[in-house]
Amino acid sequence: MPRIPKDWNLPQEPGDFLSDVGHTPEPRVKGWMNTPPVKIKRGMHCYAAKPARLKAVGMPNPREWSTMADDWKLPENWKEIFLDGMKDRLGRFRTFQLFMDICVRCGACADKCHYYIGSGDPKNMPVLRAELLRSIYRQHFTTAGKILGPVAGGRELTYERLKELWYYLYQCSECRRCSVFCPYGIDMAEITIMGRELTNLLGLNIDWIAAPVAFCYMTGNHMGIQPHAFVEMLEFFVDEIEEVTGVRVKPDFNRKGAEVLFVTPSGDVFGDPGTYTCMGYMILFHELQKLGLDITWSTYASEGGNFGLFTSNEIMKRLNSKMYAEAKRLGVKWILGGECGHMWRVVNQYMGTMNLELAEGSKMEEPVSPITGTKFENAKSTKMVHITEFTADLIRNNKLKLDPSRNDHLKVTFHDSCNPARGMGLFEEPRYVIKNVCNNFYEMPENTIREQTFCCGAGSGLNAGEDMELRMRGGLPRANAVKYAHEQHGVNMMACICAIDRAVLPDLMTYYVPGVDITGIHELVTNAMVLDGEKKKTVDLRGEPLPGKEDKE
Numbered sequence: 001m002p003r004i005p006k007d008w009n010l011p012q013e014p015g016d017f018l019s020d021v022g023h024t025p026e027p028r029v030k031g032w033m034n035t036p037p038v039k040i041k042r043g044m045h046c047y048a049a050k051p052a053r054l055k056a057v058g059m060p061n062p063r064e065w066s067t068m069a070d071d072w073k074l075p076e077n078w079k080e081i082f083l084d085g086m087k088d089r090l091g092r093f094r095t096f097q098l099f100m101d102i103c104v105r106c107g108a109c110a111d112k113c114h115y116y117i118g119s120g121d122p123k124n125m126p127v128l129r130a131e132l133l134r135s136i137y138r139q140h141f142t143t144a145g146k147i148l149g150p151v152a153g154g155r156e157l158t159y160e161r162l163k164e165l166w167y168y169l170y171q172c173s174e175c176r177r178c179s180v181f182c183p184y185g186i187d188m189a190e191i192t193i194m195g196r197e198l199t200n201l202l203g204l205n206i207d208w209i210a211a212p213v214a215f216c217y218m219t220g221n222h223m224g225i226q227p228h229a230f231v232e233m234l235e236f237f238v239d240e241i242e243e244v245t246g247v248r249v250k251p252d253f254n255r256k257g258a259e260v261l262f263v264t265p266s267g268d269v270f271g272d273p274g275t276y277t278c279m280g281y282m283i284l285f286h287e288l289q290k291l292g293l294d295i296t297w298s299t300y301a302s303e304g305g306n307f308g309l310f311t312s313n314e315i316m317k318r319l320n321s322k323m324y325a326e327a328k329r330l331g332v333k334w335i336l337g338g339e340c341g342h343m344w345r346v347v348n349q350y351m352g353t354m355n356l357e358l359a360e361g362s363k364m365e366e367p368v369s370p371i372t373g374t375k376f377e378n379a380k381s382t383k384m385v386h387i388t389e390f391t392a393d394l395i396r397n398n399k400l401k402l403d404p405s406r407n408d409h410l411k412v413t414f415h416d417s418c419n420p421a422r423g424m425g426l427f428e429e430p431r432y433v434i435k436n437v438c439n440n441f442y443e444m445p446e447n448t449i450r451e452q453t454f455c456c457g458a459g460s461g462l463n464a465g466e467d468m469e470l471r472m473r474g475g476l477p478r479a480n481a482v483k484y485a486h487e488q489h490g491v492n493m494m495a496c497i498c499a500i501d502r503a504v505l506p507d508l509m510t511y512y513v514p515g516v517d518i519t520g521i522h523e524l525v526t527n528a529m530v531l532d533g534e535k536k537k538t539v540d541l542r543g544e545p546l547p548g549k550e551d552k553e
């Protein structure tokens with residue numbers, strides 16, 4: 001039985017597939033500006049957005065089109081739309097104007113991108129990815145470019161160049177690793193965000209982003225789970241939890257007057273291994289209710305993640321607003337947010353200028369833990385607390401009964417998910433929690449963690465099935481670091497605090513490091529928690545036997 005599923009269209013041996021990676025740029029004599037038209041390769045991109053998705057949120061130019069076709073059926077005045085859009089955004093977003101102007105092409109970022117490392121394609125160097133758009137900017141918006149063209153680094157916007165730009169915009173996961181190394185702090189993700197926003201004016205989204213956006217807009221979450229189904233799924237988890245622990249938890253929904261609203265990515269409700277993290281939240285809340293936590297879930301704001309971030313600022317704002325609107329409707333004081341990646345990037349980096357006015361006239365206030373009395377001053381403006389901060393505070397104040405030996409079957413490492421790490425600096429809290437609930441914790445090499453962490457290979461909406469080659473190439477540096485921890489320390493579990501990571505890292509491990517599984521932190525927390533009235537625990541939430549606690553018949 002082959003280890004790698006056939007529909008991945010990848011060799012069984014990763015070495016075979018990586019043997020064509022060369023990190024030598026095109027010969028200088030040719031120059032990158034004259035490289036031949038891009039060849040869009042199967043496995044390295046995602047399928048086109050279906051028109052219904054775009055229509056659902058009123059995005060422009062919805063139509064059937066194919067990424068592999070010569071004719072992308074662009075509107076007749078596509079060039080005008082693109083350049084007008086660019087002009088508008090150069091005027092509105094200072095970062096965009098700045099990042100179009102200031103790169104000195106020092107190359108410090110060149111080898112820092114996981115897609116370049118794994119593909120060897122020079123256009124995946126961040127500096128060159130940015131140049132694809134910057135050269136169009138120079139040609140059409142700078143005096144030197146208008147007069148001197150290529151001599152001043154300008155390139156006319158042509159159909160071929162639009163395709164090339166699109167292809168490489170969707171080979172960037174907006175992870176911002178390259179930005180850590182840029183002496184000017186140029187944020188490549190901001191360039192990609194703007195580039196995607198411009199191509200979206202032409203209806204050129206991918207379905208893996210457009211579908212979750214449409215679902216989220218229509219049903220409240222990316223998965224398109226209807227409110228009644230959302231409740232049923234959590235009720236199913238109630239039964240599962242009772243089977244393992246003997247304790248019957250009682251989540252409630254849409255309760256007006258609750259103190260706290262809980263919002264998490266729907267990926268945790270929908271698919272393994274995120275579901276175990278979801279059960280972890282439910283167990284934690286059940287225990288804390290006795291200590292004074294007054295919390296409710298929402299079937300309307302049933303998504304913490306925000307695929308709008310990968311689409312446009314306008315869509316990001318619209319999708320995010322439902323959390324604050326729901327908080328206001330229910331009259332809660334603050335929002336507790338689950339283990340998610342882009343949710344936190346959006347909240348921490350953009351909410352200050354987006355939806356905070358929605359909190360006006362509501363009962364929202366600076367979050368205070370009802371259990372420990374800790375004020376979360378860092379969340380004063382957003383009124384949202386990350387669950388690992390919340391749980392770290394509980395542990396620090398001895399509010400949880402923990403038996404870390406219940407995780408002794410695991411040797412754990414921690415993957416810093418790009419957005420909580422580089423988007424909010426959440427490095428210590430997850431580690432603090434893990435070290436208190438697990439006896440065996442090992443770090444991956446230093447230059448692959450914390451702010452230098454590597455992307456899972458499929459962030460920013462690239463976690464489709466059809467771009468598996470791109471994902472495995474982009475995931476190579478992360479997998480390599482896990483392999484090191486696996487071989488050196490016997491690591492068999494990698495924890496992370498992002499639902500996309502929990503969805504995509506199992507595939508990456510299947511390909512490169514079989515024997516390492518993926519978990520969320522709150523699965524580990526509640527594995528270790530000693531619950532009031534629990535039965536003798538013999539298995540963990542996955543049904544795996546706990547060492548030394550097996551039933552002796």
Ligand code: SF4
Nearest residue numbers: 103105106107109182
């Ligand atoms: S490190 Fe910064 S300045 Fe240097 S090439 Fe990269 S983006 Fe440009």
Ligand code: SF4
Nearest residue numbers: 113172173175176178
């Ligand atoms: S994927 Fe990450 S490292 Fe690569 S260019 Fe995009 S932001 Fe930079």
